[in-house]
Amino acid sequence: MTQAQHTPRELSFDLVIIGSGIAGLSAAVAAVDKGASVVVIERSPEPDFGGNTRWTESYFRMKSETEVSDDFEERLVSNAGFHLDPNIIEAASAPYEQWPPYVKAHGMPDPEIVSTLANMAGPTVTWLKQYGIKFDFLPTYFLTAAAPRLMPVGGGLAMIEALRTYALKKGVTCLYETTARSFNRHGARSTVTTADSTGQELLLHGKAVVIASGGFQGNPEMLTQYLGQAAKFVRPVAKGGYYNKGEGIRMALAAGAAPAGDFGSYHAEPLDPRSGATEALVMNFTYGILVNKHGKRFLDEAPGLVDVNYDHISRAIGEQPDGICYVIFDQSIHDVPNWKKSIRTDQPVIQGNTLQELAQACGLPAAALSATVAAYNDSCPSGKFLPFELDGLATTNLEIPKSNWSRPINQGPFMAYPIIPGICFTYGGIKINKDSQVVDNDGRPMPGLYAAGEATGLYHQVYTGATSVMRGAVFGKIAGEHAAQQ
Numbered sequence: 001m002t003q004a005q006h007t008p009r010e011l012s013f014d015l016v017i018i019g020s021g022i023a024g025l026s027a028a029v030a031a032v033d034k035g036a037s038v039v040v041i042e043r044s045p046e047p048d049f050g051g052n053t054r055w056t057e058s059y060f061r062m063k064s065e066t067e068v069s070d071d072f073e074e075r076l077v078s079n080a081g082f083h084l085d086p087n088i089i090e091a092a093s094a095p096y097e098q099w100p101p102y103v104k105a106h107g108m109p110d111p112e113i114v115s116t117l118a119n120m121a122g123p124t125v126t127w128l129k130q131y132g133i134k135f136d137f138l139p140t141y142f143l144t145a146a147a148p149r150l151m152p153v154g155g156g157l158a159m160i161e162a163l164r165t166y167a168l169k170k171g172v173t174c175l176y177e178t179t180a181r182s183f184n185r186h187g188a189r190s191t192v193t194t195a196d197s198t199g200q201e202l203l204l205h206g207k208a209v210v211i212a213s214g215g216f217q218g219n220p221e222m223l224t225q226y227l228g229q230a231a232k233f234v235r236p237v238a239k240g241g242y243y244n245k246g247e248g249i250r251m252a253l254a255a256g257a258a259p260a261g262d263f264g265s266y267h268a269e270p271l272d273p274r275s276g277a278t279e280a281l282v283m284n285f286t287y288g289i290l291v292n293k294h295g296k297r298f299l300d301e302a303p304g305l306v307d308v309n310y311d312h313i314s315r316a317i318g319e320q321p322d323g324i325c326y327v328i329f330d331q332s333i334h335d336v337p338n339w340k341k342s343i344r345t346d347q348p349v350i351q352g353n354t355l356q357e358l359a360q361a362c363g364l365p366a367a368a369l370s371a372t373v374a375a376y377n378d379s380c381p382s383g384k385f386l387p388f389e390l391d392g393l394a395t396t397n398l399e400i401p402k403s404n405w406s407r408p409i410n411q412g413p414f415m416a417y418p419i420i421p422g423i424c425f426t427y428g429g430i431k432i433n434k435d436s437q438v439v440d441n442d443g444r445p446m447p448g449l450y451a452a453g454e455a456t457g458l459y460h461q462v463y464t465g466a467t468s469v470m471r472g473a474v475f476g477k478i479a480g481e482h483a484a485q486q
Contacts, residue, residue, distance in 0.1 A: 021051025104443025233323020261457020
């Protein structure tokens, strides 16, 4: 073998961006518009570029193109984690410059990040519109919703196609089937070691690096490490999730970055395991009951509006035997106008003329299912059913209550869908500051290293809906501009 074959290829740019979803492409466009030379690397083949963004509607939690929802900051801050130390809360109320190092490096969604996201959402939408992206309040698959949802016309795919087209026109280099393997910083230069489409080593040098490579939902080893045995029951909700294997997070942590977000949890959706369709959702469970493989209920199916509660309910399904449950409902579902828009699976509903037939079709114990439904039916109240608002029709005298929309299941044929927890993205990631700079475990910005999107940690407990793609765009733009200006 010759010396030339041993020597890896090397390329130099001002900015190296890992990942081509909304965070990476926002960073690329923002940086190239500031005059920087940019390379974007993407592990997927070119037809699948765009990370998770490609496969999602990309909702923005906004009540107009310039304003976030009224509950925006409250929701994010209230999900900051369990039992926060009062000393940390007190310190975080002071100006950022006065925060102790351990507070700057803390994994909570700190007020600096939350306020930046809220304040820059409107300007970021205005900025995205410059590239031909249109926004509107279009119908969603939620039958009940607590928050407004602005979305790009054409979904996430329209956004990434518009941004990539512009980036290529401005001279951004995009390398597909190219995987980042390690990161090093030497003086004023960073080096990302990658493997190209042939498996050969390629060294990319840059004055700065942006990690925008998503979470680790496509890596069973990392999922098991952080989620435990529940990891074996989950799968990505869309094809793009399989490309998110967590190397960007690991590279940053290995270089000394502080972790942030809840590494032991993830954003979940109720998914039909029979389907290979993108986001094969089953969102009608609030109007029926959920039973596990033993035919038993295990939680309150309707504690509130579905868009607020589907996340933690989906994760709870993963804690049931074999990580699966069934939503059981009857012909009264037709009292819910347009209920089928909440069903996005391409697989047929399971039916039975009797509960015994339904149980057999689902592989559930018939006696247990019949007893569960009978007990539920006996506890249902009388009152007016209001399908699109909290109606307070709550069960009585049940160990596990149902708080709304409780009506007897007694009108055959009976129906069911299987549900597993689909994983949209993981919560744990890299800590950043309001300039999208990665901070180390002492809260100091790491020279030349930025991160944005799902590679950064933000969420705890429950996902604040319609904020993930938004934060990718906001902090991707910030990362690209700040890196270019440096």
